[in-house]
Amino acid sequence: MSLGYMAWRNLLNRRIQTLITIGVVAVGLAVTLAILILSSGIKQGIVRASEPFGMIVGSKGSANQLVFNTIFLMDSPLGNLEQAYYDRLSEDPRVAQAVPFALGDNYKGFRIVGTDPSFFELRGRPADPPYFRLSEGKLFGQAFEAVLGADVAQETGLKIGDRFASAHGVVAAAEPEEHLDHSYTVVGILRSVSAPSDKGIFVSMDSYWVSHEHHDEAEAGGIGHEEEDEGIRGVTAAMVKPNSYIDLMKLYQEINQGKDAQAVFPGQTIAKIFDMMGSGEAVLRDIGYVVLGMAGFTVALSLYGSSIERRRTVAILRAIGAGRRAVMAIVLLESVLIMILGCAIGVAGGYALAGVLAGYMSQQVSIAVPVGFDREWLIFIGMVGLVGTAAGLFPALGAYRTESARYLNAS
Amino acid sequence: MMLEIDRLVKSYSQQGGEPLRVLSIRRFAMAAGERTALTGPSGSGKSTLLHLIAGILRSTEGTIRLLGKTLEDTGEAELDRFRAAHIGYVFQSFNLLPGFTALENVLVAMRFGSNLSRSDRKGRAIELLNKVGLGNRLHHRPSQLSQGEQQRVSIARALANRPSLVLADEPTASLDLANAMRVFELLTNACEEAGAALLLCTHDLELAGRMERQVQMRELSEGGD
Ligand SMILES: Nc1ncnc2c1ncn2[C@@H]1O[C@H](COP(=O)(O)OP(=O)(O)OP(=O)(O)O)[C@@H](O)[C@H]1O
Ligand SMILES: [Mg+2]
Numbered sequence: 001m002s003l004g005y006m007a008w009r010n011l012l013n014r015r016i017q018t019l020i021t022i023g024v025v026a027v028g029l030a031v032t033l034a035i036l037i038l039s040s041g042i043k044q045g046i047v048r049a050s051e052p053f054g055m056i057v058g059s060k061g062s063a064n065q066l067v068f069n070t071i072f073l074m075d076s077p078l079g080n081l082e083q084a085y086y087d088r089l090s091e092d093p094r095v096a097q098a099v100p101f102a103l104g105d106n107y108k109g110f111r112i113v114g115t116d117p118s119f120f121e122l123r124g125r126p127a128d129p130p131y132f133r134l135s136e137g138k139l140f141g142q143a144f145e146a147v148l149g150a151d152v153a154q155e156t157g158l159k160i161g162d163r164f165a166s167a168h169g170v171v172a173a174a175e176p177e178e179h180l181d182h183s184y185t186v187v188g189i190l191r192s193v194s195a196p197s198d199k200g201i202f203v204s205m206d207s208y209w210v211s212h213e214h215h216d217e218a219e220a221g222g223i224g225h226e227e228e229d230e231g232i233r234g235v236t237a238a239m240v241k242p243n244s245y246i247d248l249m250k251l252y253q254e255i256n257q258g259k260d261a262q263a264v265f266p267g268q269t270i271a272k273i274f275d276m277m278g279s280g281e282a283v284l285r286d287i288g289y290v291v292l293g294m295a296g297f298t299v300a301l302s303l304y305g306s307s308i309e310r311r312r313t314v315a316i317l318r319a320i321g322a323g324r325r326a327v328m329a330i331v332l333l334e335s336v337l338i339m340i341l342g343c344a345i346g347v348a349g350g351y352a353l354a355g356v357l358a359g360y361m362s363q364q365v366s367i368a369v370p371v372g373f374d375r376e377w378l379i380f381i382g383m384v385g386l387v388g389t390a391a392g393l394f395p396a397l398g399a400y401r402t403e404s405a406r407y408l409n410a411s
Numbered sequence: 412m413m414l415e416i417d418r419l420v421k422s423y424s425q426q427g428g429e430p431l432r433v434l435s436i437r438r439f440a441m442a443a444g445e446r447t448a449l450t451g452p453s454g455s456g457k458s459t460l461l462h463l464i465a466g467i468l469r470s471t472e473g474t475i476r477l478l479g480k481t482l483e484d485t486g487e488a489e490l491d492r493f494r495a496a497h498i499g500y501v502f503q504s505f506n507l508l509p510g511f512t513a514l515e516n517v518l519v520a521m522r523f524g525s526n527l528s529r530s531d532r533k534g535r536a537i538e539l540l541n542k543v544g545l546g547n548r549l550h551h552r553p554s555q556l557s558q559g560e561q562q563r564v565s566i567a568r569a570l571a572n573r574p575s576l577v578l579a580d581e582p583t584a585s586l587d588l589a590n591a592m593r594v595f596e597l598l599t600n601a602c603e604e605a606g607a608a609l610l611l612c613t614h615d616l617e618l619a620g621r622m623e624r625q626v627q628m629r630e631l632s633e634g635g636d
Contacts, residue, residue: 006519319519404467405459408467
């Protein structure tokens with residue numbers, strides 16, 4: 001009969017207590033681990049989603065807003081860049097490519113993005129394949145042809161050849177004011193990129209302008225929309241690929257020093273957002289650590305709570321010839337078994353919890369949150385196991401020192 | 412002599428006072444296979460003596476020689492092995508490990524003190540439990556057994572490693588009369604059959620009277636110093 005088996009039988013004898021202890025360890029570890037997994041996954045997901053966008057140029061205003069407009073398809077759009085400015089920018093010899101990005105309309109809440117075919121040339125890194133690729137159909141050629149993001153196709157059920165009418169504004173209105181005369185025809189559907197772009201509808205700049213000029217006429221004579229319509233010939237933003245790194249830095253400085261526009265590196269902006277999120281994450285992590293601390297405390301308490309019963313067990317074992325070391329090993333093995341089970345269940349639970357939450361998040365904000373693995377977490381899990389086992393060291397030492405004679409006659 | 416005790420003293424230190432002498436024995440000896448009843452009032456040191464003989468407690472003065480080994484000169488780890496191999500112990504109550512079945516309780520003792528192979532151990536454990544009338548309760552835990560049945564398991568366990576000496580500390584005190592008699596008979600017969608010496612302490616003078624030799628604590632300490 002092995003010492004491990006004897007420890008196991010002792011644990012089974014205190015079944016409820018053992019289960020509660022394992023449960024507390026598992027829950028504490030699962031919550032903390034899920035927070036670690038998700039916070040790193042969310043960062044990776046956002047960074048991946050921002051990769052193809054390069055430097056973003058938009059009108060002066062909040063950098064966050066510009067990033068939200070373009071990468072996340074969220075937040076109300078900044079004012080438009082003037083067309084002349086955009087033209088000058090795209091013709092600048094230092095610019096290899098300037099992809100327009102115009103917001104203004106929606107279909108059932110999915111934002112319609114006016115752009116040009118170069119949008120489908122964007123890549124994360126120069127060697128990567130294009131980021132946006134068709135799964136069906138073709139790219140838009142003429143006005144009022146639309147390419148749908150994967151989520152749009154899935155959620156609206158629109159198929160190649162279907163037609164839909166856009167509504168003015170970037171959010172769905174209760175009673176949509178549709179551009180009835182001009183409906184779009186679906187010509188292509190994109191592969192999912194597991195990013196907010198999956199919720200975009202991409203059309204040519206022509207359709208965007210025609211639709212809005214039409215809108216101007218419709219509104220003419222009525223209540224003026226001058227303010228809104230003023231910069232209508234223009235774009236919300238431009239994704240700029242420079243010829244070289246030096247050009248990039250020069251452009252960045254020039255644009256930001258000028259008074260017409262701002263240039264933003266999404267990576268930097270997102271890093272700032274992460275910093276803001278960081279304090280929230282730290283709070284969550286602290287909560288996780290508190291839960292874990294309580295778990296450790298529970299292990300110690302449960303092992304301590306069973307010490308009266310254990311003294312008798314120790315006394316019996318000593319009386320039948322078990323050495324101090326054997327007795328100590330049995331008690332220590334009890335806490336090792338609890339920690340192994342608690343950690344195993346906790347790791348499985350942590351990944352399951354992170355998986356469920358990551359799935360929920362990718363559904364809500366269309367960001368693929370990878371549920372990954374970090375060697376640091378292994379160290380963390382190891383630490384938890386070690387601390388729990390150390391909590392078992394005290395009763396083990398107690399058992400080692402127990403003056404067994406005292407507990408033999410206790411009745 | 413199998414057991415020889417000479418000028419044995421056990422005392423406990425007290426805060427701000429003389430050490431408390433709880434036991435003082437001038438001479439006591441037992442022959443192999445001998446069955447002795449030890450009687451004496453509560454607090455006279457019966458349990459203390461058994462603990463000293465088993466090597467669970469260390470004496471303050473004097474010597475205990477058991478099977479040619481002087482316990483005072485023996486290290487703790489060796490004493491543990493010696494106890495496992497040569498001494499069987501039965502206490503008043505709470506003899507058994509609560510999480511283990513009757514069979515496992517016997518096997519645990521064999522783990523520490525038997526030189527039998529694994530499979531032989533199980534065979535012997537079952538045989539012993541059969542002998543104490545519990546062949547049909549092998550897989551029951553202490554909580555599923557009566558007090559008397561628990562004592563019978565502990566008798567089987569005490570004999571598991573073919574000890575030379577069985578120490579029994581009021582083994583019948585928590586049993587009703589009928590059960591007490593049965594357990595007592597079982598214990599003495601089993602020891603006789605196994606050729607083990609038995610040192611049994613009890614308050615029960617009638618029970619003591621049934622043993623071949625009776626010793627009172629008072630006699631042992633008389634003229635002690
Ligand atoms: N650790 C200790 N410290 C101080 N005194 C102790 C200690 N252990 C036992 N004693 C004392 O030693 C004396 C003998 O105790 P022991 O248990 O051997 O008596 P006993 O004859 O077995 O009594 P009973 O018949 O009630 O079981 C008692 O007075 C007891 O209080
Ligand atoms: Mg006693």
